[in-house]
Amino acid sequence: MSGATLRTDERSRLLVGTVLVVAALAVVSTTVFDLPVGAILTVGFVERALQAASPIALAAVGGLYAEKSGVFNIGLEGFMIFGAVAAATFTYLFGGDAPSQTTLWLGILGATFVCGLLSVAFAVLLVRYQANQIVAGLAVWFIGLGFGPFTAVLLWGNRNSPGLTSMSSVTVPGLSEIPILGRVLFDTSPLVWLAGALAVAAWVVLFRTKYGYWVQAAGENPEALDTAGIDVTRIRYAAVIFSGVMAGLGGAVLMAHAGSFTGTGDTMVNGRGWIAIVAYLFGNYNPIGAALAALLFGGLDMLQIQFQTAGIELPNRLVNLFPYVAVIVVLTVWGSTRMPSSVGEHYESEE
Amino acid sequence: MSDADSSRARALLDRAADRVFDLTVLERLALAAASTALALLIGLVVVAAAGYDPVQFLRFVFVGSFGDASATARTLKFTTILTLTGVAVAIAFRAGVFNIGVQGQFVVGGFTTVVTILWLAPMFPAGTVGGVLLMVFGTLAAVVAAGAYGALPGILKAYADANEIITTIMLNFVAVGVVGYLVEGAFRGEGNRAPNTERLPEYVSLPRIVYDNPDFSILGFAAALLVVALVAVVMARTTVGYDMVTSGFQQAAATFSGVDAERTIVTTMTLSGMVAGVAGAVFAIMIQGYYSDPAGVGTYGFDAIAVSLLAANNPLGVVPASLLFGGLDSAASYISINSDVPVQLIDGIVGLVVLFVAAPELFRMAAERIGLGGADR
Numbered sequence: 001m002s003g004a005t006l007r008t009d010e011r012s013r014l015l016v017g018t019v020l021v022v023a024a025l026a027v028v029s030t031t032v033f034d035l036p037v038g039a040i041l042t043v044g045f046v047e048r049a050l051q052a053a054s055p056i057a058l059a060a061v062g063g064l065y066a067e068k069s070g071v072f073n074i075g076l077e078g079f080m081i082f083g084a085v086a087a088a089t090f091t092y093l094f095g096g097d098a099p100s101q102t103t104l105w106l107g108i109l110g111a112t113f114v115c116g117l118l119s120v121a122f123a124v125l126l127v128r129y130q131a132n133q134i135v136a137g138l139a140v141w142f143i144g145l146g147f148g149p150f151t152a153v154l155l156w157g158n159r160n161s162p163g164l165t166s167m168s169s170v171t172v173p174g175l176s177e178i179p180i181l182g183r184v185l186f187d188t189s190p191l192v193w194l195a196g197a198l199a200v201a202a203w204v205v206l207f208r209t210k211y212g213y214w215v216q217a218a219g220e221n222p223e224a225l226d227t228a229g230i231d232v233t234r235i236r237y238a239a240v241i242f243s244g245v246m247a248g249l250g251g252a253v254l255m256a257h258a259g260s261f262t263g264t265g266d267t268m269v270n271g272r273g274w275i276a277i278v279a280y281l282f283g284n285y286n287p288i289g290a291a292l293a294a295l296l297f298g299g300l301d302m303l304q305i306q307f308q309t310a311g312i313e314l315p316n317r318l319v320n321l322f323p324y325v326a327v328i329v330v331l332t333v334w335g336s337t338r339m340p341s342s343v344g345e346h347y348e349s350e351e
Numbered sequence: 352m353s354d355a356d357s358s359r360a361r362a363l364l365d366r367a368a369d370r371v372f373d374l375t376v377l378e379r380l381a382l383a384a385a386s387t388a389l390a391l392l393i394g395l396v397v398v399a400a401a402g403y404d405p406v407q408f409l410r411f412v413f414v415g416s417f418g419d420a421s422a423t424a425r426t427l428k429f430t431t432i433l434t435l436t437g438v439a440v441a442i443a444f445r446a447g448v449f450n451i452g453v454q455g456q457f458v459v460g461g462f463t464t465v466v467t468i469l470w471l472a473p474m475f476p477a478g479t480v481g482g483v484l485l486m487v488f489g490t491l492a493a494v495v496a497a498g499a500y501g502a503l504p505g506i507l508k509a510y511a512d513a514n515e516i517i518t519t520i521m522l523n524f525v526a527v528g529v530v531g532y533l534v535e536g537a538f539r540g541e542g543n544r545a546p547n548t549e550r551l552p553e554y555v556s557l558p559r560i561v562y563d564n565p566d567f568s569i570l571g572f573a574a575a576l577l578v579v580a581l582v583a584v585v586m587a588r589t590t591v592g593y594d595m596v597t598s599g600f601q602q603a604a605a606t607f608s609g610v611d612a613e614r615t616i617v618t619t620m621t622l623s624g625m626v627a628g629v630a631g632a633v634f635a636i637m638i639q640g641y642y643s644d645p646a647g648v649g650t651y652g653f654d655a656i657a658v659s660l661l662a663a664n665n666p667l668g669v670v671p672a673s674l675l676f677g678g679l680d681s682a683a684s685y686i687s688i689n690s691d692v693p694v695q696l697i698d699g700i701v702g703l704v705v706l707f708v709a710a711p712e713l714f715r716m717a718a719e720r721i722g723l724g725g726a727d728r
Contacts, residue, residue: 142653142698146702331511
């Protein structure tokens, strides 16, 4: 118990420290280097940041559930690749070269379904066959890096898909007239809403329902949960499958916002699954905190466009590295978070 | 700040290591064979499902890897790099630290080699002696740079408790981005249209003997074997190696017997990065002869994870394991020329091998079911 209190203290100290450092950096950069902050923090930037954050937030919420239940799903990146390529595939198969919004939604749905099937197989390997969680998760990434582009080459003869279609914004009449907030929240991609709503729902379920307590107990004290007559294995299956589905949905959302699949290099997912893991660590295993951390990374990801429009000469290739560097800084400053006590332990009911 | 946490994470690693080390050598070989066979089988099903001829594909895999002298030379070329990167991964895994950053360290090492040699070349006589000296200095520079790049996540883990799996992966992205930026701009060879550095001088190269392949020299392979032997000796016969391996096996016991856990983590990661640096140097000198955008240099550092796992993180076991994956890579280049099956399939198959190696229980239970198990119990 005392350990936990100490941690909270350290945590808030670190949080205050981080905020102060960021504020100081902002002041220094605006005064000394004359950075046009006004030109960087625009409404469009917030809008783009929210769109960039959605896939990360979805994957983070999924990974968080798996880890809370006692299984470290390190394969989020791989599931995101499968989600992205599957969404592009279905959109193309249903809608051809010029798919409509409806086919795009069908594509997202199909991708979520495919990732659900894959996560069942993954969950069986992890829970039933007690695979090494870290190695198996890495393997999912490698498999995604191989089969994602493979599918693209089969369908389009190229590692990248042609331009399909991207999710168009939904404008809420009336509310979108509100200055600033209206454009950010009521004239945007519905997938941003979906991500936000799922993060809130995940919070409610995890912390306010009996099932959520079971998930937490499966990770903290599986013996007690078992004694209470709840099937730990079943909870863990559900959490792992949910994490795969959410990461797959995240990948599909990424594709839907971009409008095509990119399979070159580390594919279009490009580390977002790994960032998702850091997002929920940073958010201290709280779905809403994870979504906010995702927003931070999404914002860093979109800085490049802002720098360009503000006329700041920084090479793209270096600005693109901001989120990765931020992840290292976050992990270093915040250290490891308190993992659920039984993460990585295989549980076998004594019957 | 979180002794309880790090000891828990450590216990997690211990259990994972226990599982791997529990297996006997024979079981390990069976596991490797079964994993590879099952992964290939799934690959063949995918090939058939995609409308290609699986029998033809399988034939191409064999012909393309060891079919003739040129295929063998190509296989050995990949094997050389995979052996070095595989040993780099094995050092860390064996000590209970996950170094997923070998790819980044490999890139940093290779780039440093090329830059160092290009910088020093005017100061040395052109010719064999100058060439040898330049290669030695280039490799040393790679060892230093990649060792430092590997030490960084080690320090962050030891003293700030930052999860090394994630920091090393992030550092891979950073290495590829920064080196890519430098190759595109400041270090682009004069008049180069492609984002490449200048070529290394003609005389900075390994001689072609036994195999006549411009990208492969048996001396490179010999150097890789030498590094393997060296690492095996360090791990088995020196205090540093002993501390590393005991930390990997039993953290509590190691600490009790006076091993400085933090320092061991940093040493391990540095050593691992240094070997990755040698891999980068050999790649730059033997294969490329210049440095290009690292986004396209090949995922040797990631495949090395598969290699190391298949070898149960044993430095000596890395050699046969990299021969297997070298063969698969070589087959992939052959297939990409001679068949229209997308080669990315091979990457997927490698991933599947890793997945199955991670789950020995899968095969144990399957073997029990068909009545093969129980012999070793």
